[in-house]
Amino acid sequence: MIKIEGLSKRFGNVSALAGVDLMIDTKGVVAVLGPNGSGKTTLIKSILGMVIPSAGDIFFQGKSILGNWDYRKSIDYLPQIARFPDNLTIRELFAMIYDIRGKGAIAEDDELISLFGLKPHLDKKLGNLSGGTRQKVNIILAFSYENPLMVLDEPTAGLDPVSLVHLKDLILKRKEMGNTIVVTTHIMSLVEEIADQIVFLLEGKIYYYGTVEDIKKKAGKDDLERAIAEIIMKADA
C-alpha cells in the first residue's frame, strides 16, 4: 500500500530522515517508534504530503504522491494537537470537513458522537471547549471515514481513561475491518496491546522493521519497553 524509496529530508543542517526504504503492505497496526528527534513525525508528515522530501519518492497504492493531493481521499489522519477555528461550532466544523471530503454531514445520532458524549456540545463554539473535548472532536473527525489507510500521531495525548478505552476499541475495530493503521506513540503498553508490526527509527534511518515478538527476541528481553530501551542504549554506546 505504501512504498517509500530512499526518502531523505533535511531541515537546514539537520537531517531528519536519511535514506528510508520502507514497504507497508500488511493489514493491521504498524507502530512507528523511536526516540525524540528520530524522524517519526517527519516520516508520517511526508506520507501525508505535509513535508516535501529532499530526495526519494513515496508511492501510495502504486502512484507517486509527490505533487499530488487527491490520494489523501483514501487516508484518515488524527493529528497530535487538536486546535480548530474558535468561532465555529462542532456541527459547523463537521460540515466543513465533510464538505471538503465530499460526503454528507454527520448525523446527530451518529454512533461516534454518542460514544464520546458530544451530543450536548454540538452547537457550542470550539473556542469554548476544553482541551479534552476538542481531542474527542478530533478523534470523531478521524474515525468518521473508513478509508484503507489511517495515520495516528500520538493519539493518546490528553485523553481521559474512558476515552482511551474507546479509542483502543475503535482502532481494533478498524484493524478487524482489514485497514492499515500507522501509529506513532511513546506508550509501549499501547504498542504491545494493538500493534502487529513495528518500524523502529533511529537517527533518521530504519533500525528495525518486523513484528513485536521479533524485536523482543533480538534484544533478548521479554518486555517490549526494556527491549526498546536496550536497543536505544546499544545504539548510543
Added chain:
Amino acid sequence: MLKILKYSFYDLIRSRWSYIYLAFYLILGFVLLFLNNSVSKAVITIMNIVIVLTPLIGTIFGVMYHYNSREFTELLLAQPIRRSSIFIGQYLGVSLSLSFSLIFGLGVPFAFYGIFNSMEIWNFGILLVAGVFLSFIFVALAFIISLRNENKIKGFGYAILAWLFLAVIYDGLFLISLVVFSDYPLDKFALMATLFNPIDLSRILVLLKLDISALLSYTGALFQEFFGTGLGISISLLTLFTWTVVPMWLIKSISARKDF
C-alpha cells in the same frame, strides 16, 4: 478554495475583534459626519484614518490568523485538497471579513446621511475601494511574512515593521531623497517611488477623485500633471490591483514549497 474561504469568513466574522473593528468604523462615520456636516470633508478626514488604519489592522489580523490557525491548517493539509486552495481560501476569508467591516461600518452612517441621493457617492465609493485594496494588500503581506517565519515573535515584528516602513518611513526617505537630490530632475523618480507604495497610491487615488489639488502633495500633483485625472485614477487602480495579485501569487508559491 471556496469551501475554505466560506468557513474562514464565517469564523472571522463572528469573532469579537471583527465586531470591535466594525463598531469603530460605525462610530467614526457617525461622529465625523455629525461634526463636519459635509460629505466631502468627512471623506477626507476618514481617508486619512483609513489609509493608515486598514493596513495596520490587515497586517495584525493576517499574522494573528495565520499563527492561530496553524494546527488546524495542518489538519486541512492532510485532507484531499490543494495547498493553494487552503492558503488562498484563508487569505480571502481574512481580507473579505475585514473589508466587510470597513464597508458596512462606514456605509451605514453615510447611508443614513443620504449618500445615495448625493453626487458625492462616487467620492465615497473610491474611498471604500482604496480601503478594500489596502486590506487585501496588507493581509497578503502579513501572510507572506508569517509563512516565511516559524517564530511568531519574529513574524509579528517583521509584519509591523513592514507596515511602519510603508506607512511612515517610506515617506521620510522619499522626502530626504527629494531634498538631497534637488539639483536633478526628479519627476520620474517620484512617480516610480509612489507606485511602489500602496498607501501613498491610495491617498493619491482618493484625492484625485475628490479633485482637491491643495491636498495632493508633490507626488499627487505630479501624478495629475503627468497623467491627468482620469488616467491617473486608472493607473493607480491598476497598480493597486497588481499590488494585490503579486503577493497572492507569492502566497501560493511559498506555501507550495513549505514544510509543515
